[in-house]
Amino acid sequence: MRLTRDRVLAVALDVLDDAGLDRLTMRRLSAALGVETGATYWHFRSKQELLEHMADALLADVAIGLPDDRPWDELVPTLARRLRRALLSRRDGARLFSGRFFPLPNALAYGEALAGQLARAGLDPRSAAWAGDTLTYYVVAHVTEEQLTTALPDGGEAARARLDAGLDPQWHPHLVAARSDLAAADPDEHFEHGLALVLAGIRETARQQPTRRAAR
């Protein structure tokens, strides 16, 4: 079957899913596509470019079909949860996303939707963009850690044991007190806790905006 950009992308995401980001190589991908290694480079100039488009492909549905009759403080968490789901949809999805700058269509649509909702909250353009960044940073970093521990072969058991070995009740009383809530405790709960925290911060920031407008 002849190669297309879309097919390379689709197979690359499958390879990511069952090999992981570190073992996703141009050679392995080409083998999965049934072509020689060089062939892939006709469709993507570099591995970097391929990874960016893979990351953007993950975001395909995050910003579409967002209801427009709901308040901003419902839609902002919705966007955050959708981003988390998108990153969780493939192995190492968050690591694929982070440390990469790709102003591609789906990423821009997500950023725009988020900034739009934050503008409805009464934030000026700069605050809206920056508050959006803060929220996105939170989601990406959370899922990065989530996939680091949860998606491990042993479900994070070794990581938890390593943490316990490092903790000393004498020196780390507060961490020991929270021991069961550390390193791969219930990820949904953990996520929602931080999301609520960031949202509370956004609400507070909106309250302090001088040019506050009513939600439309």
Add this chain to the structure above:
Amino acid sequence: MRLTRDRVLAVALDVLDDAGLDRLTMRRLSAALGVETGATYWHFRSKQELLEHMADALLADVAIGLPDDRPWDELVPTLARRLRRALLSRRDGARLFSGRFFPLPNALAYGEALAGQLARAGLDPRSAAWAGDTLTYYVVAHVTEEQLTTALPDGGEAARARLDAGLDPQWHPHLVAARSDLAAADPDEHFEHGLALVLAGIRETARQQPTRRAAR
């Protein structure tokens, strides 16, 4: 000169600084140390283990000498700013840190200090640990992006041009409105904005805690 763990670590951080994380290889490091490639493996079992200790070395000073006569809402931002400075101290410091789980001494000391201050804010152990995670996620993800654009050869000029090329006033009105504040605008201001937002969220979370205590 004979190798020691500490010398390997120190030289590794120097190689990181002038080669970057992607070009920090065991072979290049060994060359900088003046030994054969295999020698380094006698001191660190794997590159992974070396990277973890490098990351922890970055955090050497973040948690020490913290004044204990200041309110929590001054010390928490202080810890966040110190973490940012530590990550900024070496090229790709944030990327070195992120996507890695290392319960090593300095990382634990940082986590403990943060959880301790958040407990003073009136948060229960779990909330303290999780709010600390949220703040740390923010700092690491922010600096990751900061080092991605700022530390570029052209100071992020190409990145900004690429963003402009992707932005369409029709589809991205809110992003266009914030254009000058996107992608490597003043990183200090950007950081403080998000930090204030997260701190406001923490304050709000503390207010809602049922078992709220006065700061000691």
Add this chain to the structure above:
DNA sequence: ACCTGAACACCGTTCAAGT
């Protein structure tokens, strides 16, 4: 236009053998 085949310049890791 699209792909093969082969090469170039690298990687992380292991390990017998030396000192």
Add this chain to the structure above:
DNA sequence: ACCTGAACACCGTTCAAGT
């Protein structure tokens, strides 16, 4: 105990040559 030298099994990328 600590390091060398060499090997193993890989990498990303390029490019003349084919179709």
